[in-house]
Amino acid sequence: MPTSTDDLVITGGTFDALAVIADCLREAGHSTIAVEDPSNPHLLRMFTAHGLEPVPIAVDEEGLDVSRLDGSGCRAVLVTPAHQYPLGVQLSPQRRRALIDWAIKGDCLVIEDDYDAEYRYDRAALGALRTLAPTVVAYLGTLSKTLAPGLRIGWLAAPAWLCASVRNRKHVGDRGDNVITQAAVREFLGTGGYDRHLRSTRLQYRRLRENLLESVSTHLPDCTPIGIEAGLHVVIRLPEHEQDSTLVEHLATAGIRVAALTAYRHHHSGFPGLVLGWAQARPNQLATSIQTLAGIRGILASERRTPAARPGLRDSL
Ligand SMILES: Cc1ncc(COP(=O)(O)O)c(C=O)c1O
Structure with a gap:
């Protein structure tokens, strides 16, 4: 510019x-x-x-x-x-x-x-x-x-x-x-170091992003990754009935740090989602985190279906 x-x-x-x-x-x-x-x-x-x-x-x-x-x-x-x-x-x-x-x-x-x-x-x-x-x-x-x-x-x-x-x-x-x-x-x-760094990170992030999208489509088929055409983060859109803040709490217990989209909303409500910065993760780490997320969602869903009969999620982790 x-x-x-x-x-x-x-x-x-x-x-x-x-x-x-x-x-x-x-x-x-x-x-x-x-x-x-x-x-x-x-x-x-x-x-x-x-x-x-x-x-x-x-x-x-x-x-x-x-x-x-x-x-x-x-x-x-x-x-x-x-x-x-x-x-x-x-x-x-x-x-x-x-x-x-x-x-x-x-x-x-x-x-x-x-x-x-x-x-x-x-x-x-x-x-x-x-x-x-x-x-x-x-x-x-x-x-x-x-x-x-x-x-x-x-x-x-x-x-x-x-x-x-x-x-x-x-x-x-x-x-x-x-x-x-x-x-x-x-x-x-x-010395051209910054240009070289940008070229190599662009390639690296492109691959990482593909891994992430693959994991999301395999393990979270009812969720939509949003805004991933650019940048270093994704919003994983959740179905309307899920509470993103509850999911974030359980993910933190499992050592995975993501943010709830509702924490970014101020006056206007909207769909729930997870804001996930992915650029610092290794490919296998990303895949494992998405699988963990899928597992937690599964447990929360079964708790919603039969709340009294199941052990608490924290006991299962
Ligand atoms: C919307 C937005 N803009 C810019 C930045 C970068 O801020 P800074 O340059 O102060 O690290 C961030 C980082 O969190 C951000 O969320």
Whole structure:
């Protein structure tokens, strides 16, 4: 995405960038920010801690329901248009246009979180929203998915006024981020190491993802994997009568960490599901985890059929 150093800031990752942007928005008179529903609950907590009230806006199969922004009272929105987090839908071309129109008409800010732009499988990469309207879109990228979250490096490409404001706040707040790590990353980029790393991880993830899909179709035939055209996580959609939070608890007891989709929902209800980050697993680990999940679902289903006659699930694990 073409940009100049005037409208680019290196950040300590997406969360750092959003925390600083929240402070800048509050200083500019904002008291609310629109967020997708469902979305990462930690982000909502972070906005609240920085004095902005998050206003959840529903996401459907075309992405964020942009028509609801007008009535939201917000003049800024955080959106994941390329691969909605966690549902994985892409913002439709009509909604992309409507979002930009909303921002231009109302002098609003669109914050585009492109957290996993580097990994696309069955879907072509879409251009960033920022390229359509650089005066109203702030674009966020991160090394957390491609390299490691512990690096705490990301970038913000934003309208010049916002970059100046973010630079100013970072200068006062934390004196900027760790330049030694940044120098190491620059070297990695300059010597072609990062490109090689992306090429090899893309192949590795493609294979892992195929293994995962195979396991889901074999062991969880009544569940649908969602949003797996891109990125490093999947939502496993469960039948309506199943409780994702109960399943998550039992999986944790078996040593498998996944999140319940209901924990990502704020005001709007929807189908139950499991949010599963799969990129760090080994292929056999993924297959075993999916089999364990299938086994637990089977026990829970038989407990639902004859609650009194069966031993508790915990006794069976
Ligand atoms: C929606 C979303 N965007 C971005 C990130 C990456 O954040 P960071 O760059 O601060 O590690 C995450 C990680 O959890 C996320 O859930």
